[in-house]
Each structure stands twice: as structure tokens, then as C-alpha cells.
Amino acid sequence: MFDLEILQVIWWVLICVLFISFMLTNGFDTGIGIILPFAAKTDTERRILINVLAPHWDGNQVWLVLAIGAVFAAWPVIYGTAFSLFYFPLMLTLFCLFFRPLGFDYRSKIDDPRWREFWDWGIFVGSAFPTFFLGLIIGNLYIGLPFSMDEFHRALVSTTFISLFNPFSILSGVFCTSLFIMHGASYSTLRTDDVLNERLIRFIKIGSLAALISFSLMGLMLWQFMDGIVLNANNQVASVKAGWLNNYSLHPDFIFAPIAGLFGLVMTYLFSAKSPLLAFFSSCVAIIGAVITASGSLFPFIVPSSISLQDSLTIFNGSSSTYALTVMSWCAAFFVPVIFIYTAWCYKQLWGKLTTRFIQENDHSLY
Numbered sequence: 001m002f003d004l005e006i007l008q009v010i011w012w013v014l015i016c017v018l019f020i021s022f023m024l025t026n027g028f029d030t031g032i033g034i035i036l037p038f039a040a041k042t043d044t045e046r047r048i049l050i051n052v053l054a055p056h057w058d059g060n061q062v063w064l065v066l067a068i069g070a071v072f073a074a075w076p077v078i079y080g081t082a083f084s085l086f087y088f089p090l091m092l093t094l095f096c097l098f099f100r101p102l103g104f105d106y107r108s109k110i111d112d113p114r115w116r117e118f119w120d121w122g123i124f125v126g127s128a129f130p131t132f133f134l135g136l137i138i139g140n141l142y143i144g145l146p147f148s149m150d151e152f153h154r155a156l157v158s159t160t161f162i163s164l165f166n167p168f169s170i171l172s173g174v175f176c177t178s179l180f181i182m183h184g185a186s187y188s189t190l191r192t193d194d195v196l197n198e199r200l201i202r203f204i205k206i207g208s209l210a211a212l213i214s215f216s217l218m219g220l221m222l223w224q225f226m227d228g229i230v231l232n233a234n235n236q237v238a239s240v241k242a243g244w245l246n247n248y249s250l251h252p253d254f255i256f257a258p259i260a261g262l263f264g265l266v267m268t269y270l271f272s273a274k275s276p277l278l279a280f281f282s283s284c285v286a287i288i289g290a291v292i293t294a295s296g297s298l299f300p301f302i303v304p305s306s307i308s309l310q311d312s313l314t315i316f317n318g319s320s321s322t323y324a325l326t327v328m329s330w331c332a333a334f335f336v337p338v339i340f341i342y343t344a345w346c347y348k349q350l351w352g353k354l355t356t357r358f359i360q361e362n363d364h365s366l367y
Contacts, residue, residue, distance in 0.1 A: 049188060077155075139218075142228070238309070
């Protein structure tokens with residue numbers, strides 16, 4: 001079908017598409033979970049927000065499962081190394097995520113304010129902490145991680161949970177959290193009205209402004225204050241100042257990605273009170289631009305090493321065989337479009353405004 005190098009690039013693109021799909025879909029339902037205790041003041045308003053995402057939240061997780069499964073199959077060495085390096089934040093993320101399905105299913109089972117408030121904060125914890133840890137993990141990829149490879153190509157890791165917290169990764173966590181707050185609030189305005197809608201607009205502005213500032217600061221840090229690694233002409237890994245911006249020199253057209261990210265954030269802020277639909281589309285543009293910027297700046301590296309540059313993992317030295325990638329490509333060519341079509345159909349069938357009256361009339365059948 002294709003030679004190995006082309007297949008490796010194809011799977012890098014496909015995994016980026018899967019992560020974009022995850023960020024676009026899971027991003028808004030996670031964002032709603034983060035703002036739930038703050039944007040909604042009454043129990044009915046909180047039920048409105050929960051039922052905005054109720055038909056889709058579990059289906060949105062499919063994109064994350066697909067993306068992680070694709071990394072495991074296409075880049076097994078990268079999968080094993082990354083999960084070893086980020087063991088503690090990933091386990092904490094998993095434990096925090098337990099609160100989400102439990103909160104959605106059990107919150108309205110008992111008509112007690114204390115019970116429901118407990119699960120509201122449980123949903124917040126299950127949304128905010130995984131989002132922040134996602135940004136923390138992505139930020140550390142630019143810092144580099146302390147691992148090396150032995151003669152059997154096994155990763156020897158020497159990281160600690162505390163060492164993952166540094167100014168750039170924390171800023172990345174803030175950016176990711178702000179991005180999801182903006183996205184969740186902008187999606188909610190499409191399906192709510194009245195006073196709740198007005199509060200959501202404020203969260204769109206707060207999220208987009210915080211994301212714009214943190215995104216710009218991260219770009220400044222990469223440009224002026226941080227080293228990055230590049231592949232030189234001899235295919236050797238070298239550390240240079242502003243190395244993570246090297247792809248913009250090699251491929252000037254790639255500048256569209258950060259511009260799209262900034263443009264989307266600005267437009268989301270400007271359209272937040274004028275056009276909910278345009279605000280949501282702008283939020284989608286911002287997320288797509290941010291993901292392409294993050295992945296494209298790292299390319300071809302996936303997990304850089306801070307202690308042994310030559311052991312840094314790329315899409316080329318960490319991938320599966322030609323046969324494995326070929327078989328996976330045929331499977332993806334069929335199943336990924338099917339999942340896209342089915343997901344779009346679900347959103348179309350379950351679309352509609354959620355009002356106080358609707359919640360009251362369906363009190364016993366809704367979350």
C-alpha cells in the first residue's frame with residue numbers, strides 16, 4: 001500500500017484527528033462539568049446543564065478510547081514510555097473520572113440539597129482535574145522527560161509527580177482548563193436560555209480571555225526562554241534555542257495553526273453575547289488551531305528525552321511495523337467515517353433547547 005515512512009505520517013495525522021475530535025466533543029461536556037457549581041445557581045439550572053450533555057457525555061469518551069488505542073497500536077514504545085512517565089497524573093485522572101458517571105446517574109436519585117451538592121462538586125472534580133492534568137502532560141512534552149533506553153529498547157524512567165509541575169506545564173494546564181470552560185459555556189448557550197444563558201456568556205468571556213493570555217504566554221516562553229530539540233541534517237537530535245518553533249521556518253504555511261487558535265479565541269469572546277452559534281464555531285476553530293499547533297510544533301517528536309536526546313521518541317523510531325500499520329489503516333478507513341457519521345446523527349436527533357419547564361415536566365426521567 002504505502003512504505004513505512006508514509007504510513008507513520010498518516011498515523012500521526014489520524015491520531016491528531018482523533019485527539020481533535022476528543023477535544024471538540026469531550027471538551028464541551030468537561031467544560032460544563034467545570035462550570036456547573038458556579039454558573040448554575042438553582043437545582044433546576046444545574047439539572048439543565050447536566051442534561052445538556054446527558055445524551056452524549058459517554059459517547060464522547062469514545063474518541064479518547066480510540067486515540068489512546070491508536071497510540072497503543074501505532075506507537076507501542078511511545079505508549080509504554082509515556083504511560084510510565086505520567087503514571088501518577090494518569091492514575092489520578094482515572095480516579096477523578098469515576099465521579100462523573102456516578103454524579104450523573106446518582107445526583108437526582110435523592111431529593112436532598114446536601115446529596116445533590118456533593119455530586120455537583122464530584123462532577124466538578126471529575127472534570128477540572130483531568131482537564132488540568134491533560135494540559136500538564138502536554139506541557140511537559142516541551143520540557144522533555146527524564147528517560148533513556150537500554151540495549152533492549154526498554155525505557156528507564158526517573159520522573160516524580162512533583163517534577164511534572166513547572167511554570168510551562170502549569171501554564172499549559174491553565175490554558176487547557178480555560179479552553180474547556182470557554183467551549184463548554186459556548187455549547188451550553190446554544191441549548192439554554194433566560195438568566196442561565198446570561199451567566200454562561202460571562203464564563204465564555206472569562207475562559208476565552210484566560211485561554212488567549214495563557215496561549216500567548218506559552219508562545220512567548222517557547223520563543224524567548226526555552227530550548228527545543230530538532231533533527232539536524234545528519235538525522236541527529238540537537239537542542240537549540242526556540243527549537244520547538246523550527247517547523248515554522250521549515251514550513252512557513254504552518255503558521256496558520258497558531259493564528260487560527262488566536263483568531264478563534266478572539267472571535268469567541270467577541271461573538272459570545274451576539275451570536276451563540278458563531279461563538280461556538282469560533283471556539284471549535286480555537287481548539288483545532290491549538291491542537292495542530294501543539295502537535296505540529298513537536299513533530300516528529302512525541303516524547304522528547306531531557307537526559308538522553310538521542311533516545312527521544314519520534315513517530316519514526318517508536319512506531320509499529322509496516323504490516324501492522326497497513327492493516328490498521330484499512331480498518332481505520334472503514335470504522336472512523338462510520339463513527340463520525342453515527343456521532344453526527346446522534347447530535348442531530350437529540351438536539352433541542354432545555355428549559356425549566358422541560359425539566360419540571362420530565363422530572364423523573366432526566367438526570
